[in-house]
Amino acid sequence: MKVITTHNYVDFDALASLILAKKIFSQAEILIPQNLNKGVKDFLSLYKDEIFPMKALAEHVVCEDLILVDTQKPPAEIVEFKNGIVFDHHPPFLLPAGWSGRIEAVGATVTLLLQEILSRKLQLSNAERTLTALALYTDTLSFTTTSTAFADIEALFYLWENGFNQTMLQRFANLPLTDKQQDILHELLENGMVLTIKGYNIQIFSTRQDYVHGVNQIIKSLMDIRGADCIFLILHEKEKALIVGRSITEKINVGKALGNMGGGGHAGAASARVLEMKLEDIVTQLKKYLEKNIEAGLLAKHIMSAPVRTIDQMTSVSEAEELMNKLGHNGFVVVDKGKTVGIFSRRDLMKVKKHGLGHAPVKGYMSKKVLSVLPETPVNQIQKTMVEKDIGRLPVIDELGNLKGIVTRTDLLRVYQEEQTRTNP
Numbered sequence: 001m002k003v004i005t006t007h008n009y010v011d012f013d014a015l016a017s018l019i020l021a022k023k024i025f026s027q028a029e030i031l032i033p034q035n036l037n038k039g040v041k042d043f044l045s046l047y048k049d050e051i052f053p054m055k056a057l058a059e060h061v062v063c064e065d066l067i068l069v070d071t072q073k074p075p076a077e078i079v080e081f082k083n084g085i086v087f088d089h090h091p092p093f094l095l096p097a098g099w100s101g102r103i104e105a106v107g108a109t110v111t112l113l114l115q116e117i118l119s120r121k122l123q124l125s126n127a128e129r130t131l132t133a134l135a136l137y138t139d140t141l142s143f144t145t146t147s148t149a150f151a152d153i154e155a156l157f158y159l160w161e162n163g164f165n166q167t168m169l170q171r172f173a174n175l176p177l178t179d180k181q182q183d184i185l186h187e188l189l190e191n192g193m194v195l196t197i198k199g200y201n202i203q204i205f206s207t208r209q210d211y212v213h214g215v216n217q218i219i220k221s222l223m224d225i226r227g228a229d230c231i232f233l234i235l236h237e238k239e240k241a242l243i244v245g246r247s248i249t250e251k252i253n254v255g256k257a258l259g260n261m262g263g264g265g266h267a268g269a270a271s272a273r274v275l276e277m278k279l280e281d282i283v284t285q286l287k288k289y290l291e292k293n294i295e296a297g298l299l300a301k302h303i304m305s306a307p308v309r310t311i312d313q314m315t316s317v318s319e320a321e322e323l324m325n326k327l328g329h330n331g332f333v334v335v336d337k338g339k340t341v342g343i344f345s346r347r348d349l350m351k352v353k354k355h356g357l358g359h360a361p362v363k364g365y366m367s368k369k370v371l372s373v374l375p376e377t378p379v380n381q382i383q384k385t386m387v388e389k390d391i392g393r394l395p396v397i398d399e400l401g402n403l404k405g406i407v408t409r410t411d412l413l414r415v416y417q418e419e420q421t422r423t424n425p
């Protein structure tokens with residue numbers, strides 16, 4: 001007997017991978033784990049007749065070939081098998097000894113299986129393409145996770161070229177929160193703990209439930225509402241807990257953080273089950289790990305431009321304009337006896353020019369509320385300040401009041417550009 005199966009709490013990527021694997025291994029039988037995500041359950045109740053029939057994964061399965069998709073760990077029900085074949089996109093990206101298949105860093109397992117199907121010139125039905133699209137969109141959070149790869153976009157391209165049901169995609173990929181999920185979300189929002197570690201905003205939420213339906217959606221809502229860089233959600237009952245982590249920065253690897261507690265997953269999404277651990281101990285252990293392992297991001301002093309070209313507050317507006325044009329700057333830090341007293345920008349210049357006051361000193365027209373940052377301020381905090389206060393340049397001033405440099409939007413963009421080149425060579 002040949003068996004295709006996947007991980008428990010079947011999500012769309014797992015379900016679609018079962019179906020796509022069946023196309024390739026047509027002699028094999030799909031055995032689907034008992035617990036299905038809500039969206040998957042709803043999808044199956046609609047599409048039951050259009051996709052391959054599936055039997056439930058029951059206890060004590062002995063088989064010849066085991067085809068595992070979207071996971072590398074055989075379910076406990078599989079007691080014996082001879083040949084292991086795996087298609088997965090979770091780390092480690094290394095086939096276990098004696099296994100065949102593909103384990104690669106892509107956004108969804110369906111991407112790998114679709115490549116196999118296309119290379120064999122096999123066809124997909126509209127229902128199968130719709131399911132594959134659902135897997136791609138949900139597993140990559142609409143192509144925004146850092147694990148999203150070019151191959152996922154190629155898969156998407158194929159699906160768009162050949163067509164799928166977009167109404168179904170919309171219906172299932174953006175499932176609104178159920179009443180129960182909303183209740184839990186509200187409860188979580190009330191007890192969240194906010195930590196700032198090396199400039200990153202990390203939030204830890206917990207609830208006394210051993211299982212919550214649609215935990216991914218709840219975390220996504222928490223991320224959206226609270227704007228965190230990284231979130232941990234702890235579902236605990238007595239001394240058992242499920243910890244789920246999400247991170248939107250490559251500097252915080254939740255896969256490693258939860259791997260440290262016996263779990264695993266991707267850098268951006270992971271989970272761990274722990275036994276015999278109190279909530280306080282879990283939080284303490286997480287904090288300790290993060291404090292030790294989060295790489296400090298870039299700081300103001302690393303990206304600022306220095307030395308800063310300043311002008312005295314008595315400089316005339318027209319002189320300042322001339323300097324802007326000559327040096328190609330869009331603003332100057334204004335000083336009085338070496339002390340920073342304001343910023344005179346091109347925006348301020350435009351306002352004065354309307355009134356024909358070129359001879360007047362910049363002192364009267366500069367922005368006097370100068371927000372500044374310390375040389376040690378992390379870049380992500382600088383970005384938040386710039387966005388929230390809508391300012392394009394921040395002087396970097398040390399504790400003694402000395403002007404050390406300036407950070408502009410251009411500096412920030414350059415940092416993101418460099419980061420991107422590093423992740424997508």
Ligand SMILES: [Mn+2]
Nearest residue numbers: 013070109139
């Ligand atoms: Mn997956």
